[in-house]
Amino acid sequence: MRTPGVVIIGGGQAAATTAITLRRLGYGEPITLLAQESALPYQRPPLSKGFITGQTTSVTLFESEVYAAQGITVRVGVTATGVDPVLHTVTTSAGDSLSYAALVFATGSQNRTLPWARADLAGVHSLRTRDEAEELGRVLQPSRRIVVVGGGFVGLEIASAAAGAGCDVTVVEVAEHLLGRVLSSPLAEVVAARHRARGTRILTGTRVQALIGDAHVTAVVTDRGTLAADAVVIGAGALARDGLAAKAGLATDNGILVDEYLRAPGHEDIYAVGDCARFPDPRTRLGLRLESVQNACDQGANVARAISGSPAPYQDLAWFWSDQGDLKIQVAGLRLPEDDVRHFADGSGRHAAYAIRGGNLVAVETLDWPAEHLAARRVLSSAESIPASAIQSSTLSALLRARRSA
């Protein structure tokens, strides 16, 4: 006789969504979150956007009364220390052991550590938790010299917040283009120009070699010269937190390997969702690990449905967004480096890039163009069909608007 109930290892948005969706679907057995951080689950996307600028103050997803009313136990500050897939038990840092009928890994990701990043120096920041965001927000004071290492979404969001606060900002990126992983080069160039126009220095093709300082960082040494710095922010990507799963004997490869049901192969009662999961994506036919709130929420909901008795392959459309100053970047679908890209600018500052693979539209990136992004999501999720050839002469939003008013 197995003990009923779900144990969710993690306390982020994937974990909270899994738990809340289970209750919404009528799941009646115990649900326990092992949340690790000392706070109730909160939204992470605003941390590098409105939260560090002070525009957004509340990021908590649900207050404690909601979990209490739903019969969801959230154990903050408690981590899982071991998983036994044979006995179906989890041991915790509080010293107890929990049995489960279904186990969900929602352990998230952790910032990549870089060989030159000296932990002994004050003034060196990274951003993952709300506490780190609060600390960074206090550092962004007028005329401070801030060096941001990493020209991806998070690095550029921090650079925007710093520039907005009146800091003297330099972004150092090792690749030849900003946003290389997430945006096609025509749009990445537009983004870089917008940052430069705000007075931010963008140094691409530049590698950090060392940090200088006694107790507090004073400069960043790169292969193209030394930059004086009052603070350094490292936004250089993340790795899956999959160590506990690996220790339990699950297959991992920078991510817990799962099947199309987000289930660990060979373990019908163990799932992984969100940043920590490497899953088979039906569109690219690749094993992917995505760090986005869409992926966290949709995978959490998918697993909640599976545990509630309605399993279905995960095939939601991936989408992302980034707010950088007054610039809104939105991406629907996943572009691969080999895809053809068609860039379109409407002449009023709006841009779109359409990625075509095998004659099919597979991803759309937009700048300051929410309508085109949403139209793209309708088309790419197959809610509405537009042939890729049609965008040679029109935009998706114009085509869908014409269809709706017809």
Add this chain to the structure above:
Amino acid sequence: MTTITFILPDGSTRSIAAVPGVSLMKAATSNLVPGIVAECGGNASCATCHVYLVTSDPDLICPDGSVEDEMLDFTAAPRRTESRLSCQVEVTEHLDGMVIEVPAAQV
């Protein structure tokens, strides 16, 4: 507290007490009102918090030419005059007693 009643897609109703100052989306999601997804968390990025306000108050109609206006053209459920993205509507005492319809689809 402001009392707001949601009519859910299945025809049932759900009343909540909302704190003035938060967004209508936040009030709905923190009270677990079904059918309001709000994936982006209130950044006017995803259009998954679409609702219909049952009101004739012109101040509560979506402003023409706004980002919200543009996004409402592409919601999963059809746009109506009284369509709003609930993340862009602030809860005020003005909304007390209001009835809000939740569409059948958000994504």
